[in-house]
Amino acid sequence: MDGVSEYQHPQIPGSAQLGNFAKLPLELRLLVWEYLFRNIHTIPHVLSILRCSRYLYQEIADHLYRGMRHEIRISFTDDSLKRPYVRLLSKNMPAKWRGLKNSKAVRRHLHSFPHERIEGKEIFVNIILSSHEDSRQIERLEQKAN
Structure with a gap:
């Protein structure tokens, strides 16, 4: 073969x-x-x-x-977490993978990951803001999304 x-x-x-x-x-x-x-x-x-x-x-x-879930987290509550990171969770195993703390690595990962093997084929985006009144946080969030 x-x-x-x-x-x-x-x-x-x-x-x-x-x-x-x-x-x-x-x-x-x-x-x-x-x-x-x-x-x-x-x-x-x-x-x-x-x-x-x-x-x-x-x-x-x-x-x-099987049973894995993709999550992208963007946090504005702590200076150390202002960059996106990817977390993979598996229902079958108690493992959680974290990493890819810069946007280029996140893009590369999402491009090369075998999404067809995940049952739900969903990617969850989790955004955490420290305050809903802070307009600067919303502006930064829009910049990160683009």
């Missing part, structure tokens, strides 16, 4: 591709994945494991993306 065809129609990972990990029952493998992603803030670069092997990615991708 050529690389393009295999990428578009991936094969189900087998024991040869997953090594000894495939000897575990699927339920145990999912628990391992959930434990790994639960500790995403304490383990640097934990998501890089998904880039190690196409078969590892295929093993967990459906479970990972």
Whole structure:
């Protein structure tokens, strides 16, 4: 199978591709994945494991993306949070991903993210203002939206 065809129609990972990990029952493998992603803030670069092997990615991708919600948060309540950031929440796993604290990174992420794999295909925009009377906050919000 050529690389393009295999990428578009991936094969189900087998024991040869997953090594000894495939000897575990699927339920145990999912628990391992959930434990790994639960500790995403304490383990640097934990998501890089998904880039190690196409078969590892295929093993967990459906479970990972099912029930996931995309949220973009813009906050004006604290000087440190005046830039947008992206948060991904998964109903299947207790993981929350945060990051992408500049607008170029947010754009790149939204462009390259596999949105077709998320069930609802919704992106929630969460805007937090410190005061409803402050017209400068509304102006800054309009600038961020453009």
